[in-house]
Structures are given as structure tokens and as C-alpha cells.
Amino acid sequence: MNTKSLRFKIVDAVYIAMMILPIVFGIVLQVLTDPATEGITITGAKIFFEIPMPLQNFVITESQVNSAIALIVILFFCLFITHGISEKIELKRQHFAEMIVEKVDNLVEENMGSYFSAYSPFIIAIMALSAVSSLLSLFGLFAPTSDINIVAGWAILVFILITYYKMKCGPLYYLKGFTEPVAFLTPLNVIGEIATPISMAFRHYGNVLSGSVISALLCSALAGLSAKLLGWLPGFLADMPLLQVGIPAVLSIYLDIFSGCLQAFIFAMLTMLYIAGGFPAEEYEKRKARKRAKNKN
Amino acid sequence: MELAIGIILGCCALGAGLAMIAGIGPGIGEGNAVAKACEAIGRQPESKGSVTTTMLMGCAVAETTGLYALVIAILLIFVAPNLLVDLLVETIKAL
Numbered sequence: 472m473n474t475k476s477l478r479f480k481i482v483d484a485v486y487i488a489m490m491i492l493p494i495v496f497g498i499v500l501q502v503l504t505d506p507a508t509e510g511i512t513i514t515g516a517k518i519f520f521e522i523p524m525p526l527q528n529f530v531i532t533e534s535q536v537n538s539a540i541a542l543i544v545i546l547f548f549c550l551f552i553t554h555g556i557s558e559k560i561e562l563k564r565q566h567f568a569e570m571i572v573e574k575v576d577n578l579v580e581e582n583m584g585s586y587f588s589a590y591s592p593f594i595i596a597i598m599a600l601s602a603v604s605s606l607l608s609l610f611g612l613f614a615p616t617s618d619i620n621i622v623a624g625w626a627i628l629v630f631i632l633i634t635y636y637k638m639k640c641g642p643l644y645y646l647k648g649f650t651e652p653v654a655f656l657t658p659l660n661v662i663g664e665i666a667t668p669i670s671m672a673f674r675h676y677g678n679v680l681s682g683s684v685i686s687a688l689l690c691s692a693l694a695g696l697s698a699k700l701l702g703w704l705p706g707f708l709a710d711m712p713l714l715q716v717g718i719p720a721v722l723s724i725y726l727d728i729f730s731g732c733l734q735a736f737i738f739a740m741l742t743m744l745y746i747a748g749g750f751p752a753e754e755y756e757k758r759k760a761r762k763r764a765k766n767k768n
Numbered sequence: 769m770e771l772a773i774g775i776i777l778g779c780c781a782l783g784a785g786l787a788m789i790a791g792i793g794p795g796i797g798e799g800n801a802v803a804k805a806c807e808a809i810g811r812q813p814e815s816k817g818s819v820t821t822t823m824l825m826g827c828a829v830a831e832t833t834g835l836y837a838l839v840i841a842i843l844l845i846f847v848a849p850n851l852l853v854d855l856l857v858e859t860i861k862a863l
Binding site: 513670673674676677678680681684733734736737740741 | 824825828829831832835836838839842846
């Protein structure tokens with residue numbers, strides 16, 4: 472195993488720094504723009520500034536900035552683990568990169584079938600974006616996934632993909648699908664179609680938001696409790712909410728880490744199942760075979 | 769005026785509480801799902817991985833109705849009072 476050259480090390484350091492700097496930037500921005508408040512407040516994303524537009528003002532919010540932070544972190548993490556990749560494995564990180572690629576390939580192959588095998592980059596991208604966005608709350612930043620606008624954007628993207636694959640056999644076949652199994656169920660089918668992106672968005676958003684609300688409530692409760700219980704301590708110790716140290720972290724393991732990763736997995740899983748389920752594979756094969764037969768004649 | 773604002777706040781809180789009754793359904797449903805998954809793992813320990821994955825998926829889907837209720841409750845607590853009080857103040861000013 473040959474040692475790393477100096478240039479290699481410098482590039483590595485730049486990648487690692489670029490993974491940490493956006494988060495530091497986010498924390499600094501949060502500290503600078505947070506209004507001083509007494510006690511606990513639960514608010515939505517802050518609006519940094521607005522750009523006047525004809526129909527509606529274009530707003531730049533905290534959640535957009537934070538999801539951009541998540542994107543930069545993921546980009547440089549990917550560059551870092553694929554840096555120095557070679558046919559003969561020299562670095563440990565290459566094993567990690569290969570493990571991720573293999574796992575995702577297997578998952579997509581298992582759930583979507585071989586026709587959709589090119590979908591693994593999209594699936595892992597949406598999974599990583601969702602997971603990193605939720606995990607940003609560990610640094611005290613506003614998690615972009617607890618804003619409905621961000622998650623609804625992903626859900627609409629997935630809905631467009633589902634509709635595209637449902638239309639693979641032509642729009643007429645797609646419209647005919649609404650009248651199955653009986654014609655008078657058409658309105659219900661249309662509602663069910665629209666409910667798909669709404670339920671996907673609300674599921675992810677509701678889980679992350681409920682986690683953050685519960686942590687905020689617990690923090691304020693602990694502050695009150697420590698003021699009551701430890702108020703007899705001398706000096707500045709009486710004013711410090713000592714019970715807030717460490718105890719919320721236990722809950723955060725479930726609410727932030729487990730729930731965030733689970734929701735990312737579920738969002739990606741549902742994406743796969745909906746896209747693969749919407750694609751009429753048998754009909755598509757039939758039409759393809761018919762076309763091929765026609766071309767031969 | 770104070771009475772009207774008090775009624776608005778109280779009704780918003782009551783509505784949020786009533787909306788969260790919907791939490792019963794997902795609780796029972798997920799409990800059933802986990803019970804069945806435990807049975808399945810007990811019968812076939814080697815299929816633990818796939819059973820767990822499927823169970824988590826099912827739980828997430830079953831949770832959706834509860835989350836709708838949660839979103840409505842959060843809107844009622846954090847968004848609706850401000851809107852309604854502003855509306856009340858504007859109406860009274862207009863009179």
C-alpha cells in the first residue's frame with residue numbers, strides 16, 4: 472500500500488472542510504438572524520428576503536438555504552468517498568462507496584424489477600437528501616423537511632414520474648385506467664390519484680415536524696422543572712436550566728436520528744413502489760411485441 | 769372583545785384536542801402490525817430482515833391518517849388563533 476501524496480491529502484482536506492463549512496455557515500446565520508426570545512417559541516421557517524415578482528413575491532426562506540446546505544454536504548461527501556478510487560482497491564473509503572452502490576442497486580432491483588435498474592441514482596439521491604436534511608436538526612438548524620414546501624416539491628416530482636410511467640402505453644390507456652374496475656368508481660380513482668403526493672408529503676413532513684415540536688416542548692418543560700427543583704442552588708447555578716443538559720439528547724436519538732432516517736427510507740421505498748406499480752409492464756411488453764411483429768412484416 | 773378572543777383560543781385548543789382522537793386508529797393498527805410481525809419472526813427467525821422492513825413500511829402507511837390529524841392540530845394551535853384574532857380585530861374596526 473503506497474502512501475498518499477501531499478496533493479492527495481490537500482484535496483482530501485478541502486473536501487472535508489467543504490463538508491463542515493456549510494453547516495458552520497448555517498449555524499452562524501441562525502445565530503445572527505434569530506430574534507431574541509423569552510422561553511420557547513415554535514415557528515415556521517424564517518424569511519430572509521423577498522424578491523418582487525409579477526404574480527407573487529419570490530421568498531428566500533430558511534428551509535431553502537438549509538436544503539442548499541444539505542446539497543453541498545452531500546456533494547462533497549460523495550466527492551470525498553470516491554476520491555482516489557481505482558480498480559485495485561487502495562483506500563478503505565472505496566469499500567464504503569462500493570457498499571452503498573451495491574446495496575442501492577440490490578434494493579432497486581428487488582423492488583422495481585430490472586426494467587428500472589437505471590433508477591438507483593435517483594433513489595439514493597432522494598434518500599440521502601431527505602436523511603441529511605432531517606439530520607441537520609442535530610446541529611440546531613431548522614430541518615428543511617419540517618417545511619411542507621420542500622417535501623411537497625419532492626412529492627410532486629415523484630407524482631410526475633408516476634404519471635409518466637402510467638402514460639407509457641399512451642394517454643388513452645392511462646385514462647382508461649381510471650374506470651377500472653367499474654365505471655362509476657372514476658371519481659374515487661381520481662381522488663386516490665391526487666391523494667398520492669399529498670399523503671407522501673404529509674407523512675414525511677408530519678413525522679419530522681412532530682419530532683421537533685415534541686423536543687421543543689420537552690426542553691421548555693425541563694427548564695421549568697429545573698427552576699422549580701434546583702432553585703435553591705447558590706448564585707448563577709439557580710438560573711441555569713441544569714436539567715436541560717443531556718436529557719433531551721436521549722429523546723433526540725429516536726426523534727431526530729431514527730425517525731429522520733426511517734422517513735428517508737420510507738419516502739424512497741414508496742417512490743420505488745409507486746413508480747414500479749404504476750408502470751403497466753404486461754401491456755407495455757404486449758405492445759412492444761406487436762410493434763416488432765409489424766416491423767418485421 | 770376579550771371574551772371573543774378567549775372563545776377563539778379555547779375553541780382552537782379544543783378542536784386540536786378533538787382532532788388528535790384520530791391518534792387512536794394508527795395506534796391500534798400499528799400495534800396489530802407489530803404483533804403479527806413478532807409472530808412471524810417467532811415462526812421463521814431467518815426471515816427477520818424482510819419482515820422488519822415490510823412491517824416498517826406498513827406502519828408508515830398506517831400512520832398517515834394520524835399524521836393528517838396531527839397536521840390539523842398543529843395548524844389549529846399555531847396558525848389558526850393568529851388568523852382568527854386578526855380577522856376579529858379587523859371586523860370590529862370596520863364596524
